[in-house]
Amino acid sequence: MNIDTQLIEHMMNPKNYGSFENADTEGMGKNPENGEKVVIYLKVGKDEEQPYIEDIRFQAIGCTTTIVAGSMLTEEAKELNFNGVRNLIAATMNLLERLPAEDAACSEMVALALKAAIDTYEARVKEHDYPIITYHVSNSCMPKEQKG
Secondary structure (H helix, E strand, O other): OOHHHHHHHHHHOOOOEOOOOOOOEEEEEEOOOOOOEEEEEEEEEEOOOOEEEEEEEEEEEOOHHHHHHHHHHHHHHOOOEHHHHHHHHHHHHHHHOOOOHHHHHHHHHHHHHHHHHHHHHHHHHHOOOOOOEEEEOOOOOOOHHHOO
């Protein structure tokens, strides 16, 4: 399947969209500029070494690019241990540095929501009632010529 076909598939039939009734953790990525946000919900499995993503869901208030990025990133993250997820997030952020800011903002929001979900999980291991962590995008989704 070529990349265009994959993108269309994720756009038309987003994978992992929704939430869990009893998620082990959640995290939010937010764009304060326009109010768009992504929440990622995790079911966390545990093995001898470290936690891993047993299952994952996301919900978004955002554009089609956000939904496609959410579908693709959650598919990649499923069944990875937390170190693997951190590597996936770092690789995603490195790729986004090569794009214009307005093209990177939506995918950055999804990656930050995933990071927030893991960070929230780890904080709740120490303090059960720790609130959901939210990270804000650093990229602007408005093209430079449209900014005031």
